[in-house]
Structure formats: C-alpha cells, structure tokens
Amino acid sequence: MTLPEIRRLTTRLTRPPTNLIDHVLHWSYWRRRRQFQARISHYKRRGHTPPETAHTSEQRPLQY
Known part of the structure; x- marks a missing residue:
C-alpha cells in the first residue's frame, strides 16, 4: 500500500x-460559487465587462 492509501x-x-x-x-x-468567481475574474483580467453578475443561484449551469 502507498502512503496516500494508508492516510x-x-x-x-x-x-x-x-x-x-x-x-x-x-x-x-461551494463549487458553483467558485466557478462564478472564476468567470468574473476571467473577464476582469482581460478588461471586459462581465456578463450577468447575478447571484450564483440565478446563474445557469456551465455547459460542458
């Protein structure tokens, strides 16, 4: 067994x-909140206006 398995x-x-x-x-x-924060940061870093800045519960889920 490896150490991670034992832990x-x-x-x-x-x-x-x-x-x-x-x-x-x-x-x-927690995950949806972090996804929303990442999306906002992504837009801000590139100097764009984020799309909807509604609360995370109102956001549509990301499409994969």
Whole structure:
C-alpha cells in the first residue's frame, strides 16, 4: 500500500461519517460559487465587462 492509501484509510476509519446529502449540497454550492468567481475574474483580467453578475443561484449551469 502507498502512503496516500494508508492516510485515506486511516482517515476514513477514524473520522465520523458525514451526512452525505449535506456534504454533497455544500460542495455543490461551494463549487458553483467558485466557478462564478472564476468567470468574473476571467473577464476582469482581460478588461471586459462581465456578463450577468447575478447571484450564483440565478446563474445557469456551465455547459460542458
């Protein structure tokens, strides 16, 4: 086993389980906020006016 595998196993065995739904929702909200901030920074760095600067919950999801 590698050191990262051992660390992950140790962490998984010693930490109390997280509430999966709360964790996923929190992570999703955090990710969308960061995507929005990155988009705004991208436009500002290049000297352009950002498109809609509405709140993240009002933003359409990015298309991949």
